[in-house]
Amino acid sequence: MPLPSVRNRRADARRSKAAILDAAVRILDVQPDAGMEAIATAAGVTRQTVYAHFRSREQLLLAVVDRITEEIVAAMDAADLHAGPAADALLRLLDAGKQAAHRYPVLLQKISTLPVSPQIDHDRHTSVADRIRLVIQRGQQTGEFDDRLPPDWLVTVIVKLAHSASEEQEAGRMSSQEAEHALRTSVLRMLGAAAGEDSPSWPRGSACGGTRQYGR
Template sequence: MTPPPRKRRADAHRSRAAILDAAPRVLDADPDAGLEAVAVAAGVTRQTVYAHFPSREELLFAVADRVTEEAVAVMDAVDLDAGPAADALMRLLDTGMRAARRYPVLLQRISALPVGPQAGRDQHRPVADRIERVILRGREAGEFDDRLPVDWLVAATIGLGHLASEERDAGRMSETAAREALRTSLLRLLDAADGADG
């Protein structure tokens, strides 16, 4: 007797969640691990993994979405409406970078995947929305200059955040130096009013 459709959907949902829980850990520890290793860690069969993710690339994109969701949850726990906008922006970026550090090897592999410009924008959209919100708040409060397009500032903020992480991960800058370089660069980019505390 086959289980009813609702139970099959619930089982499929649990299997997918188990795969996405296991895959970041497995693939960060060994980026070349096969889907069999992910299946074992998830407690499902290899066929179940393929049923949800027909290719390794699809699994990696789904994992990227999951890691982004985790980072956004951490960012949302930071009060983006409290204090100067420059401080809120750095809190947001700090929490995002800490979340990304959970899976450094995996994220490097994911960032090397070929994606089109729209897919890249879509992938960063949840983070970009939060950065935009803080930048607009800073403009309204007179903390940030309004001469450059907001979309440009958001993209530049994301790019500088990635650069700071890469410099730190490569050992070219300490955590403190990378954070300070990021803050200084962003404040200059935003033409922020002097006096924002760090």
């Protein structure tokens, strides 16, 4: 059993790490090129303490991605994915993810430029993909969605479509409403589902494209 002093040091380390991540999210979304010194000051710790937890700025940014992904997943879970028709649940899930990602537009844009391996990119999406897959499987089991394509493939395509809608909006080739409509229509048609233009589950004017959502 760890001695009290050891437990206290571990607790202090957890608190300082959490403070650094909180500060990094807050500072980098306003100043995406801010250095470790600025983040340390905002967190109330020394620069050496920041480097004790994160060996490089890139490592800190990757940890920030994980923190934001946790927020996105929590927002998706709060959307009650088990309630109502599967199509409505999926649209709520995508919209919840978009709303959470929109809290950090500048930061996510910066993070999206970081080079990562395909495996890291895949792992980064796992928690989000699991929730999308759950809704797709429910829809296929109830007959709401076409079951001729495997859920894993459909999850991959939906994530890619969300990123594409985001990129089109960011590039100015589509308005937020156009990106929303294109994504929504593409997803529902691919799944063999249908939803009216005025479906309350995805209100007009909410741009599901978003800024590099789902941990990107």
